[in-house]
Amino acid sequence: MSNNNTLDKLVGASMLVVASAVFLYYTIWTLLLPFVDPTHPVQSLFPPRVWAIRIPVILLLLGGAVVGSFLSVVMIRSNRKKAIKARQKEAGKKRS
């Protein structure tokens, strides 16, 4: 059980670190870079700013597609089960 504990703490800490890193990077990219001289070496650490819009949009669309497909698969599966049960009930009634 102690093993699980350290693994959990590691996962939690890494989530925290990733979240902070993403936040800092994106904030600097979108809000601070416009005010920096275009010839400053810092600009080389960041891709052109068009990507600051494209990447979140692509991720949002991908996320929406994944959630939507998962939802539809679950609903189709449950409807199929319901239809099978209804058919079984009909067959049972006819038999008796």
Add this chain to the structure above:
Amino acid sequence: MTRAQQTLSIGLLLSSIYMVAFLGLAPLPEKLQTDVIPVLPFWAIVTFGAYLLAKLGYGVLTFNDVPQAHQELVKQIEQARVELKKKGVEVN
């Protein structure tokens, strides 16, 4: 005032302020207008996502096991299972 009303009014307020800035109805320095204002909604979404992830991570990090409560809970589940079985209900 309900929570929904509160959230809705704050949302409307922020959206109207942003609309004023976005449509150029309020004079702003040019660099701000062309480079920063259009990006703000995306920044807000990314910041929100990062905040949620950080909150989750922090919760996972500071979560403490309670072995005593765990034992108690397992015992209670067994009791409930036995009682229900007497009344004819099967629980896994």
